[in-house]
Amino acid sequence: MKTSSDAPTWIDPFGRSIEYLRLSVTDRCDLRCGYCMPKKYTGFKEPSEWLTFDEIERLVRALARGGLRKVRLTGGEPLLRRNLTDLASRLSAVPGIVDLSLSTNATRLAGMASELKRSGVSRLNVSLDSLKPERVEAICGQNVLPKVLDGLQAAKAAGFAPIKINTVAMAGVNEDEIDDIVDYCDSQAFTLRLIEVMPMGDSGRNAQYLDLQGVRRRLQRRFGLVDGVVPGGGPARYLCRPSDGFSIGFITPMSQHFCATCNRVRLAVDGTMYMCLGHEDRYEFRALLRGNAGDAAIQQAVRQAILRKPERHEFRESPHKVLRFMSATGG
Ligand code: SAM
Numbered sequence: 642m643k644t645s646s647d648a649p650t651w652i653d654p655f656g657r658s659i660e661y662l663r664l665s666v667t668d669r670c671d672l673r674c675g676y677c678m679p680k681k682y683t684g685f686k687e688p689s690e691w692l693t694f695d696e697i698e699r700l701v702r703a704l705a706r707g708g709l710r711k712v713r714l715t716g717g718e719p720l721l722r723r724n725l726t727d728l729a730s731r732l733s734a735v736p737g738i739v740d741l742s743l744s745t746n747a748t749r750l751a752g753m754a755s756e757l758k759r760s761g762v763s764r765l766n767v768s769l770d771s772l773k774p775e776r777v778e779a780i781c782g783q784n785v786l787p788k789v790l791d792g793l794q795a796a797k798a799a800g801f802a803p804i805k806i807n808t809v810a811m812a813g814v815n816e817d818e819i820d821d822i823v824d825y826c827d828s829q830a831f832t833l834r835l836i837e838v839m840p841m842g843d844s845g846r847n848a849q850y851l852d853l854q855g856v857r858r859r860l861q862r863r864f865g866l867v868d869g870v871v872p873g874g875g876p877a878r879y880l881c882r883p884s885d886g887f888s889i890g891f892i893t894p895m896s897q898h899f900c901a902t903c904n905r906v907r908l909a910v911d912g913t914m915y916m917c918l919g920h921e922d923r924y925e926f927r928a929l930l931r932g933n934a935g936d937a938a939i940q941q942a943v944r945q946a947i948l949r950k951p952e953r954h955e956f957r958e959s960p961h962k963v964l965r966f967m968s969a970t971g972g
């Protein structure tokens with residue numbers, strides 16, 4: 642991937658450089674994780690509302706001209722978007738973009754891992770909330786565990802390293818399995834990230850929140866871990882084992898938020914840019930992209946969007962504020 646020496650120009654009102662885009666390529670998903678998407682949800686965007694690959698690339702180029710450096714493909718389930726690897730190839734070639742990553746539930750990863758690697762995806766995050774088939778079914782609506790484990794092996798064979806496992810930790814749901822998941826990740830050389838559930842939509846609000854501070858202290862003692870830093874670690878705070886670098890990240894938006902260092906914005910499949918997971922502040926780009934706006938107008942719109950970024954989420958003070966759920970946002 643090419644790099645750009647341009648100084649960042651996307652600075653939000655709180656002095657943060659916006660260098661990272663989470664790009665939702667679909668709001669659809671083959672699963673229904675209880676904390677993410679309502680079981681009977683049908684209000685998906687129509688294909689005519691989806692940004693095309695040309696529109697996405699144009700917007701990413703505009704963002705990269707002002708300092709965007711990293712893009713993560715997400716959704717919904719990004720591997721459902723047809724020809725995703727074509728988009729990945731195009732985005733990984735955009736000057737200035739030095740890191741293209743993907744978040745996936747891995748149900749389709751086994752057949753796509755090599756092609757994703759060839760198309761320039763450099764890092765993978767895979768969701769895995771349990772190693773027990775009946776729990777996977779209870780959490781996400783289907784027992785996809787065998788497919789996910791196959792997908793992870795295919796990703797390893799394709800040369801992805803490190804592979805990160807995202808586990809949403811929930812009280813009374815998978816809390817008792819955290820040590821087993823740590824052991825599994827250790828045995829496979831995967832990096833584990835434990836995530837606190839966020840009150841996004843009723844699905845997130847109804848999930849069984851677990852404060853991870855106590856879990857962190859317990860795992861630190863049990864596995865002999867020390868505070869550490871992981872490249873591309875994002876908002877997670879990591880514990881590492883010095884002897885071999887095995888790491889566990891803790892994403893704690895609720896018990897210890899990380900808004901002061903937030904460097905990201907999110908683009909939904911319909912071209913709506915969300916400035917923060919915890920607010921409704923947004924900027925609509927689709928009409929602009931379809932209305933033959935020139936590059937200068939798009940740059941100006943990006944600048945205006947970034948000026949709308951709020952200082953911090955208010956999940957604790959206003960847990961009922963965010964109506965949209967995670968899969969509609971580009972989590
Ligand atoms: N479908 C892909 C997947 O599951 O990895 C990508 C999209 S998913 C929305 C991205 C991440 O958001 C997943 O790791 C998922 O566990 C997490 N997530 C979804 N809803 C959440 C919530 N309410 N609170 C915290 N994390 C959530």
Ligand code: SF4
Pocket residue numbers: 670671672673674677678716717718746768781967968
């Ligand atoms: Fe789908 Fe990912 Fe949401 Fe689960 S977390 S419902 S896999 S988008």
